[in-house]
Amino acid sequence: MLDASTARAAGIQQLTEQLSRALTPADIGRLTATTAAALIGADACAAYSRRDDAEVMESLHTHGWPGDTHQFARIPLHRGRPMSDAVLTGEPVWLEDAGQWRTRYPEMAPLGVSMGHEASAVLPLRVDDRVLGAVVFSFYRPRAFDPADREFLLTVASLCSQALDRARLYAAERDARAVAERERDRMAFLAQAGRLMEAPLSVEERLRQLADLAVTGIADWSAVHLVRGSRVEKVAVAHLDPEKIEFVERLERRYPRDPDARGGAVDVARTGIPVVLPDVPDELLVASAVDATHLALLRELGMRSAIVVPLLVRGRSLGALTLVHAESGRRFTEEDLTFVGQLAAAAALALDNAALYEQQRLVARTLQTALLPSELPDVPGVSCAGRYRPPDPDLTDVYVGGDLYDVHLDEDRERWALTVADVCGKGPQAAALTSLIRHTVHAEVRHGLRPAEVLRRVNAAMLRHHGEARARFATMAHGVMTRDAEGVTVTLVNGGHPPGLVLRGHDVEWIDIPGTLVGVFADLVLPETEVRLGPGDALVLYTDGVTEARGPAGFFGPERLAAVVAGLAGRSADALADGLLAAVTDFQRDRLRDDVALLVVRVER
């Protein structure tokens, strides 16, 4: 008796050690059904696990049962059956021989005592008040489960229960970590895709690179389709193996897609409704194939699972992103829709932004064309140069400012009108006023009006234009230039504009004439002054983006302006304008505080 007890203690110690090394519920099940069963002296054993309050128990391991036990892999809980009773009550069921089986479980007895089995100990796998499953130890001979025997079997079952509980916790933690890692990888992937969508690439190149990125971790194949008018076109397809891409290209050359064909990405791109195919059914390939060879080639691609999501933005579908699992054997599920949808949304937003940017560029270019002269007229004996720069060189295509320079001919009087104006503010409202100024000046100069009167007409037009809201004003330098044998005379007015300057030789003179800004007051003080330019002399008019330019050295200011202009003595009008513009932009390290317009008029020597 002592020997048996010692052997049991040693056996329990050995089982404990083995269980402590086991990591998974399946391992615990195997040890329970083999090592523990051997220790108990059972002829067969089956260990089952029950998840939370599930109505079904799943087999962890069976040992010693003859025949196919697969049919018992999952068994429903059913009160009145020994294992279900053990699980539902948390109490063991002791069946010491075939007679007890037949008496207590007549329905189950044929199974319980089949193949010569007699006794069964059906023990719940309990930890505290939680029942994690059950284990059945079965014996070919009747066995009287005396109290010592019961205590021993329950001890073994308790060890298995605790090990199973630990293994489940470990598995849950591992699963949670795997989910967290997958989420982290997906977030990193989305961030990478986001950066790609902002990269300075064409839309198609971005989508191609997105498709390439997708096959580095989230799919074996990827493709992007775009809606173009009434068609849906494929713009990218990717796989890590270039030979596979060539295979697809050959396939598509041999069996060209009907551009009006429906199905797959085309339908998703048109309807905006995603499709998840956890399994790509062979019937789909059969339906898509043109002939037997085509079908064979499609099958060769080995597509297993696919997900197709629309590129949706502002309620419109711009295309579709297709991801396919093939040789990896992985599966897409409905749960993947969120992640792949986020990826598609990033691509759709980038597409939409690109379209909006293009639209804005077109509008800006159209407006700018209306605001600035495409070229300045030829004035005999005089060269003219105008320059305009938006604050940011990157905005050249999309910025509409309020600065204006212009030279135009009044043919009837053979005089040329010069204008530099700055409308307060920027954007479409400023552009509308700039356009109003330019066209009013053109019209009124053609009517033969003097400069001060032209500005008064512009003033009246602006007052009419914005009614009571008279705070959007403009400053203007405007004049008319007439030629004679020795040079030109410019009759100038200044509507609140920064003073112009004249370069004679190396000397700079300021044309500091007073005048009221335009567009606010009904009555303007606008004295005219005459500026005489001889051979080599230059008149420089500019907007306050020049003098108010600010860089690390402070404001550009009038003194620096005069010095820069003096330093450009002897240069042509173009060189003078370029030199001054470069000085202003360099001073601000190429990022301007305000837009800049310049006009240089120089009498040739």
Added chain:
Amino acid sequence: MIEPPAVLEVDRTSYDDRTELALRGELDNDTLAVAQDQVAAAEADAPPVLVLDLSGLEYVGSCGVRLVLLAQHGADAANRRLAVRLGHGQTRRMFDILGLTTRLEVLDRDTPEDPTT
């Protein structure tokens, strides 16, 4: 180089006969909205005279001048007075160039001394 955003501070002081807003920092297109909010808040109290003290500004852009024009417009419409202090530096030069000095009630028009204090 990215230029740091312009900063504008506005201090409001109410007297029996007037409300004064003293502006310090930079008044340009970027800070105009901040200043406009402060002017609107002061106008809501309907002071007989609203004084905009611009003499403490380090910089005023031509668009910053809109603040004064809008305030003048508001004062005219409500039959109240608007006055400004321009100092004798860059702000004053800007208003001179724009031809505004003679059209506004400038409290420090001639001397650095302020006649109201």
